[in-house]
Amino acid sequence: xxxxxxxxxxxxxxxxxxxxxxxxxxxxxxxxxxxxxxxxxxxxxxxxxxxxxxxxxxxxxxxxxxxxxxxxxxxxxxxxxxxxxxxxxxxxxxxxxxxxxxxxxxxxxxxxxxxxxxxxxxxxxxxxxxxxxxxxxxxxxxxxxxxxxxxxxxxxxxxxxxxxxxxxxxxxxxxxxxxxxxxxxxxxxxxxxxxxxxxxxxxxxxxxxxxxxxxxxxxxxxxxxxxxxxxxxxxxxxxxxxxxxxxxxxxxxxxxxxxxxxxxxxxxxxxxxxxxxxxxxxxxxxxxxxxxxxxxxxxxxxxxxxxxxxxxxxxxxxxxxxxxxxxxxxxxxxxxxxxxxxxxxxxxxxxxxxxxxxxxxxxxxxxxxxxxxxxxxxxxxxxxxxxxxxxxxxxxxxxxxxxxxxxxxxxxxxxxxxxxxxxxxxxxxxxxxxxxxxxxxxxxxxxxxxxxxxxx
Amino acid sequence: xxxxxxxxxxxxxxxxxxxxxxxxxxxxxxxxxxxxxxxxxxxxxxxxxxxxxxxxxxxxxxxxxxxxxxxxxxxxxxxxxxxxxxxxxxxxxxxxxxxxxxxxxxxxxxxxxxxxxxxxxxxxxxxxxxxxxxxxxxxxxxxxxxxxxxxxxxxxxxxxxxxxxxxxxxxxxxxxxxxxxxxxxxxxxxxxxxxxxxxxxxxxxxxxxxxxxxxxxxxxxxxxxxxxxxxxxxxxxxxxxxxxxxxxxxxxxxxxxxxxxxxxxxxxxxxxxxxxxxxxxxxxxxxxxxxxxxxxxxxxxxxxxxxxxxxxxxxxxxxxxxxxxxxxxxxxxxxxxxxxxxxxxxxxxxxxx
Numbered sequence: 001x002x003x004x005x006x007x008x009x010x011x012x013x014x015x016x017x018x019x020x021x022x023x024x025x026x027x028x029x030x031x032x033x034x035x036x037x038x039x040x041x042x043x044x045x046x047x048x049x050x051x052x053x054x055x056x057x058x059x060x061x062x063x064x065x066x067x068x069x070x071x072x073x074x075x076x077x078x079x080x081x082x083x084x085x086x087x088x089x090x091x092x093x094x095x096x097x098x099x100x101x102x103x104x105x106x107x108x109x110x111x112x113x114x115x116x117x118x119x120x121x122x123x124x125x126x127x128x129x130x131x132x133x134x135x136x137x138x139x140x141x142x143x144x145x146x147x148x149x150x151x152x153x154x155x156x157x158x159x160x161x162x163x164x165x166x167x168x169x170x171x172x173x174x175x176x177x178x179x180x181x182x183x184x185x186x187x188x189x190x191x192x193x194x195x196x197x198x199x200x201x202x203x204x205x206x207x208x209x210x211x212x213x214x215x216x217x218x219x220x221x222x223x224x225x226x227x228x229x230x231x232x233x234x235x236x237x238x239x240x241x242x243x244x245x246x247x248x249x250x251x252x253x254x255x256x257x258x259x260x261x262x263x264x265x266x267x268x269x270x271x272x273x274x275x276x277x278x279x280x281x282x283x284x285x286x287x288x289x290x291x292x293x294x295x296x297x298x299x300x301x302x303x304x305x306x307x308x309x310x311x312x313x314x315x316x317x318x319x320x321x322x323x324x325x326x327x328x329x330x331x332x333x334x335x336x337x338x339x340x341x342x343x344x345x346x347x348x349x350x351x352x353x354x355x356x357x358x359x360x361x362x363x364x365x366x367x368x369x370x371x372x373x374x375x376x377x378x379x380x381x382x383x384x385x386x387x388x389x390x391x392x393x394x395x396x397x398x399x400x401x402x403x404x405x406x407x408x409x410x411x412x413x414x415x416x417x418x419x420x421x422x423x424x425x426x427x428x429x430x431x432x433x434x435x436x437x438x439x440x441x442x443x444x445x446x447x448x449x450x451x452x453x454x455x456x
Numbered sequence: 457x458x459x460x461x462x463x464x465x466x467x468x469x470x471x472x473x474x475x476x477x478x479x480x481x482x483x484x485x486x487x488x489x490x491x492x493x494x495x496x497x498x499x500x501x502x503x504x505x506x507x508x509x510x511x512x513x514x515x516x517x518x519x520x521x522x523x524x525x526x527x528x529x530x531x532x533x534x535x536x537x538x539x540x541x542x543x544x545x546x547x548x549x550x551x552x553x554x555x556x557x558x559x560x561x562x563x564x565x566x567x568x569x570x571x572x573x574x575x576x577x578x579x580x581x582x583x584x585x586x587x588x589x590x591x592x593x594x595x596x597x598x599x600x601x602x603x604x605x606x607x608x609x610x611x612x613x614x615x616x617x618x619x620x621x622x623x624x625x626x627x628x629x630x631x632x633x634x635x636x637x638x639x640x641x642x643x644x645x646x647x648x649x650x651x652x653x654x655x656x657x658x659x660x661x662x663x664x665x666x667x668x669x670x671x672x673x674x675x676x677x678x679x680x681x682x683x684x685x686x687x688x689x690x691x692x693x694x695x696x697x698x699x700x701x702x703x704x705x706x707x708x709x710x711x712x713x714x715x716x717x718x719x720x721x722x723x724x725x726x727x728x729x730x731x732x733x734x735x736x737x738x739x740x741x742x743x744x745x746x747x748x749x750x751x752x753x754x755x756x757x758x759x760x761x762x763x764x765x766x767x768x769x770x771x772x773x774x775x776x777x778x779x780x781x782x783x784x785x786x787x788x789x790x791x792x793x794x795x796x797x798x799x800x801x802x803x804x805x806x807x808x809x
Binding site: 183187247343344353399401402403418420425 | 682685688
């Protein structure tokens with residue numbers, strides 16, 4: 001117990017945590033402004049007719065009301081950044097961000113999941129206890145030290161992202177075929193001077209192997225004092241290269257700046273002092289209120305619980321049918337499986353009516369956006385969701401034609417889907433024989449998915 | 457374990473370096489070559505072909521308007537027909553200058569809405585640029601106006617009708633002239649745009665190519681066959697139903713897609729096309745499947761009755777066969793070809809999961 005006590009509750013400088021608060025708040029602010037300015041709220045959350053929600057009942061607000069959660073997020077980011085009404089801001093940010101992400105699987109990205117988790121953690125961390133508006137408002141005692149776990153849990157979270165991303169890369173597609181990097185890199189064949197290298201196999205292999213070793217080892221190199229500076233250089237180079245090559249938005253910058261949490265207070269003191277001189281008056285603080293800590297026991301149990309979940313979620317695929325992970329995508333999300341798949345699919349849906357013996361071929365674009373069609377066509381749970389939606393649309397509906405109208409009373413939804421995975425020839429993904437509205441989407445293996453042929 | 461991995465990695469690198477020599481074509485294929493060839497030998501000449509055809513259409517309209525004769529009317533109709541066919545060769549380029557003018561929509565939206573057209577003519581007040589008039593303008597509107605029963609009589613006796621036709625034709629000319637002139641400057645950025653981001657010209661080209669293919673499948677065959685209405689045929693969805701040139705338009709559209717795929721220029725010059733890129737990527741099976749499918753479609757299309765409306769009634773199965781063949785080919789086109797190119801269709805962030 002003494003060791004646990006020391007490991008988790010030893011007092012350490014608050015500066016890395018304060019630095020993280022400022023960095024993460026700024027990134028959230030930039031991220032949400034970017035999202036709003038690109039018109040994505042309209043495109044992704046207002047225009048679609050149908051949403052591939054994660055949880056039943058969590059649906060978009062109607063029309064322009066969808067801007068509200070984004071504005072709340074913006075407000076919350078400002079609150080985090082300045083440490084103003086900090087806990088309320090963190091809760092507001094966490095709820096609005098997570099709500100937005102739960103609306104449509106089409107837009108799921110691992111780094112959005114990462115943001116949700118960090119926002120969740122920030123709710124409980126005393127990141128506003130120093131150099132914050134809350135101090136200035138005389139509401140909060142200024143602290144110079146915090147228990148070590150408050151910083152450690154953020155380090156843990158970052159290490160989990162890297163390490164499991166590395167574990168996920170240990171597969172034959174990535175290591176033995178350099179896929180999907182081979183496909184993505186060859187697209188740069190036209191770059192002046194270096195384009196020829198991008199079309200070669202060896203560069204794809206070099207990137208794949210380097211990426212795998214990098215992800216697996218970087219958390220440890222960042223933890224060690226001796227190697228930290230060099231490791232951070234690698235962090236910068238690695239993420240800038242990915243930022244240049246792949247359309248992954250702000251994620252590289254989130255990682256580059258968040259990783260600074262691994263640096264000690266001496267590092268952060270320098271740049272925080274620089275900013276502090278700008279806000280000199282803010283520093284006046286009379287102690288009025290102290291932060292109320294949870295008991296060590298509660299903190300300890302919560303940490304154990306959180307860590308267990310974070311370790312178990314990415315590993316869950318190994319309890320099922322891991323060899324088909326990329327094909328069926330069971331256990332794919334929330335597992336830091338980043339940049340591993342290049343899937344291209346073509347899904348045709350059919351509505352069969354038993355009574356009239358009619359078959360209707362569905363034009364996906366009549367119901368979904370281009371983005372949604374693209375994502376849905378390769379992901380079984382979304383295919384099932386769309387099939388259920390089509391059932392609701394067509395059940396007891398009247399089809400008008402110039403010759404006659406007929407009513408569909410007992411529709412059966414079928415899909416014929418072909419998918420090409422990581423450069424393999426396309427193969428059957430779902431056969432037209434299954435009546436999808438009758439299938440249940442559970443954690444058990446889906447018999448309605450065609451078996452995977454790994455041949456190239 | 458890690459040290460072993462490194463040794464293994466080194467070995468792999470050696471092996472793959474050796475690979476490189478045998479796989480030389482892969483290293484040397486450039487998308488810029490494909491885009492340059494396509495722009496200079498296909499897109500620009502085809503747009504100016506369309507431009508001169510539409511100019512000829514205008515000229516014959518003017519002569520007819522000044523001095524209406526049956527002979528002049530036939531010339532006019534023939535000019536319309538050859539311009540409409542030419543349009544099939546460029547309608548897939550619905551990006552850049554073509555999209556600025558929204559050419560694909562304004563010139564080719566069908567079935568045309570005869571009720572709106574008549575209402576417009578009747579009232580005399582209309583804005584041809586408004587979205588609600590998209591199905592009352594362009595080639596399909598002229599199909600109705602020039603080929604409906606008693607058309608000659610109606611046009612020659614109605615000033616309002618003449619005015620409407622003149623404005624429709626002038627609008628078309630205006631938009632094509634704009635597109636042609638914009639393409640002369642857009643050409644250079646098009647030729648350079650070879651990255652795989654969703655807004656690069658190569659991605660725009662591929663995505664619009666696939667879209668045109670799907671539009672062909674649905675609008676020229678699927679809707680008339682009733683693919684989405686439980687096989688109840690809808691002859692009024694047929695393209696150019698009044699003139700009955702739907703089959704010419706279908707085969708021209710297929711030919712255009714084939715030419716771009718193979719890299720065949722408008723005057724027959726051969727250059728780099730999607731086919732060559734696929735071969736450079738080692739996707740020979742996909743390349744040969746697609747090449748032979750294009751020929752198959754041509755044959756199937758040729759074998760159909762010259763009037764698609766008659767084919768729809770009497771050769772339903774042959775038409776369904778062609779539709780199914782085109783539909784099944786989408787798998788090779790959309791999953792294998794686009795998958796190999798690594799082109800992204802999404803405009804938002806993507807972390808490949």
